[in-house]
Amino acid sequence: MLELPAIIGHRGAAAFAPENTLEGFALAARLGCAMVEFDTRLTADGVPIVFHDDHLDRTTALTGPVAACPLAQLRRHAPQVPILAEVLDLCRSLGLAVNIEIKPDRGAEAATAGAALRVARDLWDRPVLVSSFAPRALAVAAEQCPSWPRGLLVGRVTAGTAARALTLGCEIVAAEHSRLTAERITILKKHDLRVLAYTVNRTGRADHLLQRGVSALFSDRPDLLAGKSAAMS
Numbered sequence: 001m002l003e004l005p006a007i008i009g010h011r012g013a014a015a016f017a018p019e020n021t022l023e024g025f026a027l028a029a030r031l032g033c034a035m036v037e038f039d040t041r042l043t044a045d046g047v048p049i050v051f052h053d054d055h056l057d058r059t060t061a062l063t064g065p066v067a068a069c070p071l072a073q074l075r076r077h078a079p080q081v082p083i084l085a086e087v088l089d090l091c092r093s094l095g096l097a098v099n100i101e102i103k104p105d106r107g108a109e110a111a112t113a114g115a116a117l118r119v120a121r122d123l124w125d126r127p128v129l130v131s132s133f134a135p136r137a138l139a140v141a142a143e144q145c146p147s148w149p150r151g152l153l154v155g156r157v158t159a160g161t162a163a164r165a166l167t168l169g170c171e172i173v174a175a176e177h178s179r180l181t182a183e184r185i186t187i188l189k190k191h192d193l194r195v196l197a198y199t200v201n202r203t204g205r206a207d208h209l210l211q212r213g214v215s216a217l218f219s220d221r222p223d224l225l226a227g228k229s230a231a232m233s
Contacts, residue, residue: 010198010199014220045071047071175195197209
């Protein structure tokens with residue numbers, strides 16, 4: 001069973017460094033973070049990069065869809081955007097565990113998951129937590145990396161969330177923290193699902209969720225609970 005710290009660095013250390021960058025992941029490690037989460041999607045030529053949005057506008061000088069931009073153009077005009085292989089190499093050298101979120105465009109779920117997992121299998125010799133909002137991406141993960149833990153991402157927990165997660169072979173459900181009530185946490189745990197919450201940046205809220213039985217929290221502040229860690233149970 002994968003052991004997770006209480007706090008997982010969300011997109012690295014997004015409160016202190018540009019999100020999903022090598023700089024951010026290195027800073028997360030310096031802040032004492034044991035695990036980081038990041039998003040992966042494909043360039044126009046099918047290379048898995050670490051990038052959250054489906055468009056380039058918010059965090060780069062480029063505009064338009066990521067899926068329409070070839071890697072060479074990205075390298076020229078947005079060199080801070082790393083490819084997945086670079087991030088995995090860095091995290092391995094820093095001793096960071098990783099959570100790869102598969103972030104596909106509609107219709108590219110299988111292609112995105114397949115490409116990302118091929119890279120991860122080649123570079124990583126430990127279990128990787130693979131998560132996604134996209135059921136098809138999780139199904140591909142089950143096919144290609146059956147021993148790696150999987151997490152279903154949801155905006156909120158509904159009556160059917162536990163069944164969906166179990167059908168996909170997931171052992172984790174990660175939900176938006178403000179919608180995680182004590183009742184919903186209890187329901188998921190009764191199905192032997194471990195509960196993660198995103199994105200938690202206040203110490204009081206973090207303590208409250210951990211006391212309620214949430215196993216780990218995604219935070220833009222990897223130092224949020226400095227010195228606190230908890231194995232998932």
